[in-house]
Amino acid sequence: MANSIEDLEGRRHFDYIVIGCGGIGSGALYWLAKRAGHNVLGLEKFDLGHYNGGSQDVSRIIRLSYTKDKYVRLTPHTFTAWEEVERESGMQLVYKPGGLMLGDRTKVGVYLDRYAECMERNNIPFERWDNQQLMRRYPQFTVGPDMEALYQKDGGIVDAAMGNSLHIQLAQGRGAKVLDNCPVNRIARAQNGQLEVSTPAGNFTCKRVIVAAGAWINHVISSIGCHVPVYVTEENVTYFGSPHVKEFTKDKFPIFMYSSPERDIYALPVHAISGTKIGIDARGYLVSGDKRTWTPDPHKLQIVQDVLKKMCPKFLGPVMQTKTCLYTMTPDRDFLVDTAARAGFPDVVVCCGAGHAYKFASLLGKILSEMAVDGGTQYDISGFSWDREALTNPDFKPLIFMGYKSKM
Ligand SMILES: Cc1cc2nc3c(=O)[nH]c(=O)nc-3n(C[C@H](O)[C@H](O)[C@H](O)COP(=O)(O)OP(=O)(O)OC[C@H]3O[C@@H](n4cnc5c(N)ncnc54)[C@H](O)[C@@H]3O)c2cc1C
The missing domain is CATH 3.30.9.10 (D-Amino Acid Oxidase, subunit A, domain 2)
Incomplete structure (x- = not known):
């Protein structure tokens, strides 16, 4: 399903590059491609559909119930986002x-x-x-x-394996290209002020990058001087x-x-x-x-x-x-959805799903695409910013191994 380097026909610039094509990255590709079609490139470290990350297998729980308002406010929109993929593909993804x-x-x-x-x-x-x-x-x-x-x-x-592949197929249908077995080694500021993304298949430039690299998030963002405690x-x-x-x-x-x-x-x-x-x-x-x-x-x-x-x-x-x-x-198990403006890279959008994000994968993709294209999103993501204590205070006591208490 991935494209070959030949499919790029020598192109080295895409307006938007998505790093990581798991659940969230594939969602970002889908929603970006609606806005920018052939100006979208996805880069994936392993084969598409691989089993190394967080989004494999055929099923994930989707629910409206959470103990925190910041998630419950978003949950109805997760269903709407998946419905759009279902409408466009004619395939059922969500079962209730x-x-x-x-x-x-x-x-x-x-x-x-x-x-x-x-x-x-x-x-x-x-x-x-x-x-x-x-x-x-x-x-x-x-x-x-x-x-x-x-x-x-x-x-x-929600059927995860199906969601990931449909996101990618539909993005490709709008002209997006996706290279697999193509790990990003580095993001840097190009001389013309754009971003340069380095891979074994060569360098690409773009206006905005979305990082959805899951467990490898810090491998990718360390090149721009960022770190997320995960x-x-x-x-x-x-x-x-x-x-x-x-x-x-x-x-x-x-x-x-x-x-x-x-x-x-x-x-x-x-x-x-x-x-x-x-x-x-x-x-x-x-x-x-x-x-x-x-x-x-x-x-x-x-x-x-x-x-x-x-x-x-x-x-x-x-x-x-x-x-x-x-x-x-993350130490508080809340998502990170923010730009890397703190490191001088407001054009790099970073997402971490905190171990409960598949249900949100398409919606997060939509949110990330809005942040990349419009510079902001219509959804309330104020609870997922980089400057919160859990991500900035090295002494923050992680809540994640406390079972239900961490969700209080
Ligand atoms: C057992 C299990 C059960 C779960 N149950 C639920 C559930 O019921 N409901 C729910 O909502 N969530 C659930 N989750 C959580 C949810 O699945 C994850 O939060 C979500 O799928 C993570 O998606 P992701 O895109 O961030 O990560 P991933 O799917 O891991 O994607 C990251 C991608 O980035 C790629 N990558 C990394 N580095 C690079 C690089 N340098 N260059 C290019 N590509 C790179 C990786 O190869 C990978 O494909 C569960 C998770 C697990 C493991």
Whole structure:
């Protein structure tokens, strides 16, 4: 699907260059190409669709529910952005089986309240259920009287593999070019004041760069004197070959997130692969983009099996596969969406998705494209700026390994 260097027909200038063509970068290519067509170039370090970063696999949770207003305000627009890609491609990307936030009221009640209050403030409809209501609606659950559920009907799945490839195909359809196996080594100020982007395939110049390099963000932006404190972890997701698969199809079972003081667990109904899917949020070991184990962690598997045995036993079955995948998290787990003006590069737009961005990938792409083309965006991204304490104070205590408490 990538273009060859010959497809560029000797061109060395594109108005807009996107560095990194994972979830967010592919979104930026799609939205940029709507505005600037053949003046857009995407550069990707690995093969398109590779498994080294954060956006692989067939499914991610998409939901309107968050505990912070800055996300809930944006979540309806994530659905709208994906709808546009669906309309243009004729392909379904988002599925809405419904979404549940679950927790033991006596242990994480404050947290559930925060979700509820935030959705109320932002006019997101939801229902609050006790354990009986939950088991009536979804008999797959076997939970005790302390379990409480928040149900939001629009929660569900966005197909990540499909989203990435459609973003790129549609961008190419508007004339954008995408080179893969083409790592950017350096961004610099060109003599004519434009930007120069260096790759093994030679140098390119442009007016604006968007950096969406995931776990490699600092490799790219260090060349312009910038650094973002990020924690890269290797996370696990497991698919179970449940023999009760019929009870876990998207029309029968929602996505759910189960919070306990120890950890947050998320689970998805069957989609594209015939197994049920489950993972623990942000509990992986610290790694880097280039140095990781690729090895499933048996301890995490045991944890999710123990939890499921109690609360949703039919979800279980033989392990079909465990995949590893990278989270790239800022110390406060909030996104970074800003320019590198602080280093004298207001023409370089930088994004970090903080380990929960796939649902926003198309919207973030739109936001980044507006920042590149218009110099600003219509969406409220004031909570994602570079000058916040978590990114500027080296003594900031990271919130990321605290489970649900980090999201309070
Ligand atoms: C197991 C798991 C489950 C998740 N679940 C959810 C979920 O349910 N819902 C949700 O919303 N989010 C979820 N996320 C988070 C979400 O998937 C990520 O936040 C998002 O996909 C990150 O996208 P990205 O484009 O920033 O990173 P990536 O997809 O990693 O893309 C970065 C790209 O930049 C490229 N690159 C790096 N350096 C260079 C360079 N020098 N030159 C050129 N290219 C370069 C990389 O090769 C890569 O392709 C999950 C993540 C994981 C790992």
